Amino acid sequence: MRASERAYAALRDDILEWRLAPGTVLAEVEQSERLGVSRTPLREALGRLTAEGLTAAAGGRGVVVTDISLEDIDELFELRETLEGKAAALAAQRGDAATFAQLQRELLHAPELVRGPHPALHEYYALVGRLDTAIDAAISNSYLAQAMRSLRVHLVRVRRLAADDAARLTAAAGEHAAIAEAIAAGNPKLAEAATIMHLHRSLSHVKATHVPHQKEHHG
Amino acid sequence: MRASERAYAALRDDILEWRLAPGTVLAEVEQSERLGVSRTPLREALGRLTAEGLTAAAGGRGVVVTDISLEDIDELFELRETLEGKAAALAAQRGDAATFAQLQRELLHAPELVRGPHPALHEYYALVGRLDTAIDAAISNSYLAQAMRSLRVHLVRVRRLAADDAARLTAAAGEHAAIAEAIAAGNPKLAEAATIMHLHRSLSHVKATHVPHQKEHHG
DNA sequence: ACTCTCACCAGTGTATACAGAGAGTGAGGA
DNA sequence: TCCTCACTCTCTGTATACACTGGTGAGAGT
Known part of the structure; x- marks a missing residue:
């Protein structure tokens, strides 16, 4: 390499x-x-x-x-709502129903992954990642996909600010399943609404559990 | 430098x-x-x-x-509609009415710039650029502004494919004035609609006057 | 005649040396 | 005591030399 x-x-x-x-x-x-x-x-x-x-x-x-302030998080989610809402709507119009129906079924079983003594968080995140990838592929718009990819980089940082407990992940899995269902049903309006709902709840969770990051200068 | x-x-x-x-x-x-x-x-x-x-x-x-195909132009405008539509709506909510009212007045006089024996195209494009800048500033969302900036780079290339005659520029000035008016009026829905209308007409114009670019390998 | 292989070459990927600029610090004066 | 100016030093910006990879063309073998 x-x-x-x-x-x-x-x-x-x-x-x-x-x-x-x-x-x-x-x-x-x-x-x-x-x-x-x-x-x-x-x-x-x-x-x-x-x-x-x-x-x-x-x-x-x-x-x-660079730093990430609370204003940055608001701005980030404002753009995310715009892009991912549109992406979900386009996926509902252009995507393959069977693909998203399958993803929906898997997402409905996702709570099993995060519960119990040995939560398979890696598998959970991989499953959510597959939904993102499926949407990216379905929209067949490289510019939109590129814009979302560059956005997700920053979201990875934000995610680390929040405490992703089992309860939140279970709820998020349900929200993702709703998005997949709407796309599989070919309903753009519903897919966009489900996405916006999910993002709002995600943002609320981040803001509620957010702890200011102490700057460590260990040298 | x-x-x-x-x-x-x-x-x-x-x-x-x-x-x-x-x-x-x-x-x-x-x-x-x-x-x-x-x-x-x-x-x-x-x-x-x-x-x-x-x-x-x-x-x-x-x-x-990189090449720009007809599909690329469609994808580009699809993303543009999403981003600039949202930006116009946000500007209507957050922008300064006086600023956009002033821009509207100037845009209403823009047809004078493109007509006549000595069209001041440079001034015309500068005026349109000032509207873009004003919207960027009004939305106060650096991530959205950044996404639009990276998009406009590609649009400069596309613009060169179309023949920007006086008739089209006059019509575009009116469409821009309508956007500025809607933002000044603080009407997000109207601002978004005016933006989408403008972009659709702009895309139609590009497609109608588009001439495949001959690849010159002068060496 | 066709194909496979080897060698050469063009061009990128990396390392390092050098120059210039900007910031920090110290001293001197007000 | 505070402000200012100059000096120094460190770090970036640039140039160049070297290594390595990937490709192409020619030659030989089948």
């Missing part, structure tokens, strides 16, 4: 998992030594991260990890 | 003005010599262009200028 790709993936993970706190200055030499690559591929990685909005240029002083 | 910035601006302009036809392979050494910069800043420029979707990696064989 290319060195620039490794550096990008490593830094991206570090930021999304909050191992690199917002405000952290990413100096080129420091990071290139830490990741074992030279400055050239590291600069490429930083450029991609900056283009995605995970880092920002700090005026001659390298790049810093 | 930084060399990477100059290279980026030059290549971006060349692509948007169709001086670099879709499918053109941008070899690093060749372009770095043409633009008078070394390969390092040129690679950064190519990375930014690829992130924006104006170029695409060609599997170890450099990057190529």
Whole structure:
């Protein structure tokens, strides 16, 4: 694998998992030594991260990890409602009913994954991810899909701010199932409404359980 | 100005003005010599262009200028309708009425700019650009604004495919004035409807006057 | 004549050296 | 005591040299 790709993936993970706190200055030499690559591929990685909005240029002083404020979360979900609402509606018009009917059935059994002594959270998130992928494929609009992908990067960070307990995941599975059902039924209005409902509840949950992230400067 | 910035601006302009036809392979050494910069800043420029979707990696064989098909235009306007419709609605809710009322008055006089022996097209496009900027500012949602900016880059390319005659520009000015009026009136539904109407007519115009671009390989 | 293989080459990916700019710090004066 | 100016130092921005990969063309074998 290319060195620039490794550096990008490593830094991206570090930021999304909050191992690199917002405000952290990413100096080129420091990071290139830490990741074992030279400055050239590291600069490429930083450029991609900056283009995605995970880092920002700090005026001659390298790049810093961007912050996510409560206003950012509101803005993020406002855009998300617009894009994913439209995407669900388009999927209902253009998607394959059998695919989404199958996803609905699986989602209805998803609560079993998050309950019990050994919650299979990985499988749960993979299932939800398959619904996202199915919608992306169904809309057959690469620009819209691209816009949603770039949005989801930031949402991964936000998700880490909330406490995803079993109760919330169970409820979310039901909401996802409702979206899949509406798409399978070919009902655009209903699919959009189900998506907006889900996003509002998700946002409420994030805001209710959100704990301000302490900035750790462990050096 | 930084060399990477100059290279980026030059290549971006060349692509948007169709001086670099879709499918053109941008070899690093060749372009770095043409633009008078070394390969390092040129690679950064190519990375930014690829992130924006104006170029695409060609599997170890450099990057190529991406193509814009008729399907792309449909997808582009589908996303545009979603984003700009929402933006207009938000601007109607949050924007300053006086600002948009003033823009409406100027837009109503815009036909004078495109008629006559000396059409002031530059002023016309600047005025329309000011409406876009005002909407961007009014929505106070950086993520939505960013999504629209990345979309408009591609629309500049599409605009070059259509023949922007005085008749179309006059009609477009009226449509823009209607959008500004609806925003000034604080009517979100109306602002969204006016935007969707404008975009549909704009798309129809592009499709009606579109001439397939001949690929020139002048070397 | 067709196909397979090997070698060469063009071009990207990476490392490193050098220059220039910006920020921080220290001292001196008001 | 605070403000300002200059110096220094570190870090970014750029150039260039080197390595490696992927592709293409020619030559030989079937």
